[in-house]
Amino acid sequence: MGFEWIKIPYSLLTLFIVVNYGLLLNALIAKIAARVGRRHGIPIWQNYVDMIKNYGLRTSITHGVMFYMGPVFRLSGGVGLLLFVPTIYGSVMFSNLSFAGDLILALYFVFFGTLGMALGAGESGHPYAAIGVSRGLAQVTAAELPFALAVFAVALQYETLSVTEIVAAQQGSYLNWTLFTNPFAVAAAMLSFLGSMMRPPFDVVLAPQEIPIGPPTEYHSSYLALMQTNRAIFPIAKMVVYMNLFFGGAVSWPIFFVKIFLIYMVSVLVGVVFPRFHVEHSVRWFLIWAVPLGVIAVAIV
Amino acid sequence: MDKKTHKDPAKTSAELPSVDLNPPEVQPQKPPAPPAERTIELPEELRKRTVKGPGGVEIEVEPLRDYYCEAPPTVMPAAYSKIVEDLFNWARAESIWILGFGTGCGAIEMRPLMTPRYDAYRYGIQWRPTPRQANLFVISGYLSVKTLKRAIRSYEQMQNPKYVVGLGSCTINGGMYWDSYNTIKRLDEYLPVDLYITGCMPRPEALLAGFMDLKRMIRAGEAEGANKYAEYFDWYKANQKRVIKDWDMPDYSW
Ligand code: SF4
Numbered sequence: 389m390g391f392e393w394i395k396i397p398y399s400l401l402t403l404f405i406v407v408n409y410g411l412l413l414n415a416l417i418a419k420i421a422a423r424v425g426r427r428h429g430i431p432i433w434q435n436y437v438d439m440i441k442n443y444g445l446r447t448s449i450t451h452g453v454m455f456y457m458g459p460v461f462r463l464s465g466g467v468g469l470l471l472f473v474p475t476i477y478g479s480v481m482f483s484n485l486s487f488a489g490d491l492i493l494a495l496y497f498v499f500f501g502t503l504g505m506a507l508g509a510g511e512s513g514h515p516y517a518a519i520g521v522s523r524g525l526a527q528v529t530a531a532e533l534p535f536a537l538a539v540f541a542v543a544l545q546y547e548t549l550s551v552t553e554i555v556a557a558q559q560g561s562y563l564n565w566t567l568f569t570n571p572f573a574v575a576a577a578m579l580s581f582l583g584s585m586m587r588p589p590f591d592v593v594l595a596p597q598e599i600p601i602g603p604p605t606e607y608h609s610s611y612l613a614l615m616q617t618n619r620a621i622f623p624i625a626k627m628v629v630y631m632n633l634f635f636g637g638a639v640s641w642p643i644f645f646v647k648i649f650l651i652y653m654v655s656v657l658v659g660v661v662f663p664r665f666h667v668e669h670s671v672r673w674f675l676i677w678a679v680p681l682g683v684i685a686v687a688i689v
Numbered sequence: 690m691d692k693k694t695h696k697d698p699a700k701t702s703a704e705l706p707s708v709d710l711n712p713p714e715v716q717p718q719k720p721p722a723p724p725a726e727r728t729i730e731l732p733e734e735l736r737k738r739t740v741k742g743p744g745g746v747e748i749e750v751e752p753l754r755d756y757y758c759e760a761p762p763t764v765m766p767a768a769y770s771k772i773v774e775d776l777f778n779w780a781r782a783e784s785i786w787i788l789g790f791g792t793g794c795g796a797i798e799m800r801p802l803m804t805p806r807y808d809a810y811r812y813g814i815q816w817r818p819t820p821r822q823a824n825l826f827v828i829s830g831y832l833s834v835k836t837l838k839r840a841i842r843s844y845e846q847m848q849n850p851k852y853v854v855g856l857g858s859c860t861i862n863g864g865m866y867w868d869s870y871n872t873i874k875r876l877d878e879y880l881p882v883d884l885y886i887t888g889c890m891p892r893p894e895a896l897l898a899g900f901m902d903l904k905r906m907i908r909a910g911e912a913e914g915a916n917k918y919a920e921y922f923d924w925y926k927a928n929q930k931r932v933i934k935d936w937d938m939p940d941y942s943w
Contacts, residue, residue, distance in 0.1 A: 428808050448848060
């Protein structure tokens with residue numbers, strides 16, 4: 389099969405749409421959280437302004453090569469995840485670079501950014517960054533476990549490793565969604581989802597009041613702007629995977645927007661209600677509540 | 690309350706030392722002669738030493754050199770084209786990140802700004818916990834010499850362009866600490882101040898109004914404190930070193 393070059397501009401278009409959607413969505417979420425606290429909250433375009441400002445700072449300093457690579461790894465984790473998973477099912481334009489074994493690649497990319505960040509933050513030499521990263525790795529690893537189990541369950545259930553085929557199998561009626569055909573897998577994955585979104589109760593990694601925002605403590609100017617871009621892309625990319633695996637994918641952009649928003653809201657609503665977990669609490673919580681669900685999910689298919 | 694009980698009967702107002710509340714604008718000029726070289730006992734962890742690594746490798750450690758960059762700041766030019774610089778200035782004005790560092794009693798007036806009553810976030814003002822990411826340093830009230838040391842280091846770690854706002858009378862002329870032995874009296878001798886907000890202490894509304902003024906200055910490209918600091922670096926350093934007696938850090942730390 390030849391490679392179709394037209395896929396590249398198409399993927400870039402996807403990326404463009406997702407970046408903007410992500411920036412707006414993040415601001416909207418911040419606004420919702422502010423409203424819960426009876427504040428007005430930031431303007432909806434605030435994230436754009438912040439990014440322009442950070443790209444526009446005149447100085448930036450470095451702590452070494454890995455310090456440069458940290459944000460780059462992180463961004464490529466987000467972009468890679470997005471590009472290798474079909475965004476819109478059945479659309480030639482927005483199925484991106486997906487291929488037969490993309491599910492495994494997606495799993496890998498989910499973890500990739502965190503690792504890159506760990507290397508970069510380690511090089512910055514700031515003790516808070518090191519604390520933040522070790523917490524982050526412990527927590528993400530624990531959160532990843534149920535997700536991986538859920539993904540295995542889904543892959544076994546549909547007997548394929550291609551995200552496109554998994555989405556195809558869920559078309560027709562919403563009763564075909566994995567949500568209804570394999571609820572245990574979805575439950576395990578959604579619990580893991582809470583853990584990987586860096587929102588309360590699992591945001592002790594960043595903990596602004598305690599270890600001044602953890603891993604990115606030393607990051608500034610363009611580095612920070614890169615990471616902000618990634619903060620717009622990565623959650624969306626991750627939710628695209630979730631949407632495709634568990635909620636029937638999306639056949640058009642409006643459905644995409646609505647589904648992503650709803651999936652995001654799950655973690656936001658949990659976040660504004662519950663206080664923060666310690667790392668050891670959250671690890672234990674994942675192992676006790678989420679992992680058994682994942683095991684059941686694998687066992688029953 | 691009877692005022693007299695608080696007044697020293699021996700002193701009349703004529704005898705009180707006159708405090709010039711509006712000191713003439715002092716332009717940073719040639720640095721005064723550097724103070725005589727003082728030798729300070731460095732604390733244990735800052736001294737030069739050799740440590741043994743795993744496998745018996747001997748490593749020379751000199752904390753003051755290894756961990757900090759000693760190159761003084763340089764004046765950074767604005768963006769090449771006017772349109773781009775205007776865009777950046779607009780973005781800088783609309784996205785002010787304040788360093789969460791409270792020095793004096795005025796810091797308590799910043800808290801209401803984060804909460805529903807005043808909510809500064811709607812103006813694009815946010816608080817950052819690390820100097821690396823902050824643009825605005827609010828010196829919130831009196832600054833003791835000990836805190837000045839930390840304030841300088843935090844300020845130097847911020848990235849150009851950066852702004853300093855002096856909050857309360859204490860930063861302007863010492864305020865009610867005008868004769869204190871351990872606070873600085875005029876902030877702009879030590880850090881380049883862009884804007885003062887007067888009052889003891891100023892209300893949150895005054896802070897908001899001050900931030901709006903700062904925004905106007907940034908948008909007009911007038912808030913170039915970081916470049917001023919770089920330009921008159923020697924003058925600022927000499928002033929700083931005159932009050933900080935235990936200078937056990939590099940001249941410039943970033
Ligand atoms: S100006 Fe008044 S309120 Fe502010 S630090 Fe000084 S004494 Fe405190």
